[in-house]
Amino acid sequence: MKHILFLVIVILSFSAFSDEFNKGENLITPYEMDSDKWDILQKADGSFRSIIWRSKEKGMADAYVVRVHEGNKSTLNKVRETLDAPGQKKCQSFKSIDLEPIPNKNYESLMWRTECTNGTNFKAQTLQLTIKGNDSNYLIQKIWRGEVSDDEIYNWLETLKKVYVCDTREKDKQCPSGYKKVTSL
Numbered sequence: 175m176k177h178i179l180f181l182v183i184v185i186l187s188f189s190a191f192s193d194e195f196n197k198g199e200n201l202i203t204p205y206e207m208d209s210d211k212w213d214i215l216q217k218a219d220g221s222f223r224s225i226i227w228r229s230k231e232k233g234m235a236d237a238y239v240v241r242v243h244e245g246n247k248s249t250l251n252k253v254r255e256t257l258d259a260p261g262q263k264k265c266q267s268f269k270s271i272d273l274e275p276i277p278n279k280n281y282e283s284l285m286w287r288t289e290c291t292n293g294t295n296f297k298a299q300t301l302q303l304t305i306k307g308n309d310s311n312y313l314i315q316k317i318w319r320g321e322v323s324d325d326e327i328y329n330w331l332e333t334l335k336k337v338y339v340c341d342t343r344e345k346d347k348q349c350p351s352g353y354k355k356v357t358s359l
Contacts, residue, residue: 196342197342197343198309198341198342198343199307199308199309199310199339199340199341200339200340200341200342200349201240201242201305201312201337201338201339202337202338202339202340202349202350203240203314203336203337204333204336204337205238205333207227210230211229211230211231212227212228212229212230212238213227213228213229213230214226214227214228215228221243221244221245221246222241222242222243222244223241223242223244224239224240224241224242225239225240226238226239226240227239232319234317234319235317235318235319235320236317236318236319237315237316237317238314238315238316238317239313239314239315239316239317240312240313240314241312241313241314241315242310242311242312242313243310243311243312243313244309244310245309245310246310246311247311248311249306250282250283250284250304250306250311251284253284253304253311253313254270254284254286254302254304257288257302257313258270258288261288261290264290264292265290265291265292266291266292266293267289267290267291267292268288268289268290269287269288269289270286270287270288271286271287271288271289272286273285273286273287273301273331276303276305276334276335276336276337276338277335278305278338278339280338280339280341280346280347281305281306281307281308281338281339282305282306283303283304283305283306284303284304285301285302285303285304285331285334286302287299287300287301287302287327288300288302296319297319297320297321298317298318298319299317299318299322299327300315300316300317300318301315301316301327301330301331301334302314302315303315303334303337305337305338305339307339307341308341312339314334314337316330316334
């Protein structure tokens with residue numbers, strides 16, 4: 175199967191109804207993955223769940239990460255501070271650049287870009303999006319090590335702007351019809 179996934183639905187609870195979405199919040203991230211180019215890693219640890227798509231060619235130097243922290247009530251600024259702290263400590267030069275939040279009327283979001291350099295041999299950049307749901311905090315990251323073109327960054331920004339949280343319990347936050355939850359990658 176050339177394209178493994180068009181829509182990622184991160185599972186937020188163990189009690190699903192039918193074969194569609196889980197009851198409650200569901201994270202929707204539109205990204206088409208080519209299984210020939212990506213390794214998929216999953217981890218669940220208590221209230222924390224993550225899926226990482228890691229480049230088969232570059233490893234974590236080119237990765238797409240989705241994390242859900244169930245029940246987390248941290249503010250979006252606290253999430254950002256926590257994520258920026260290691261870079262501020264370990265990078266010779268560290269920038270955390272504000273970006274326009276995603277256009278989502280239902281949930282508060284924060285989007286930013288970080289750049290870390292250590293000498294002339296190391297550069298890392300990450301696009302980061304966090305969404306504060308009623309049930310969980312959601313984090314989506316696109317990570318690069320090395321140089322990345324402005325066009326690629328722009329394309330990923332446009333992709334991240336399409337991420338949203340839906341909620342099966344609320345009529346004005348309904349999940350899209352015709353999709354099913356991801357049960358196995």
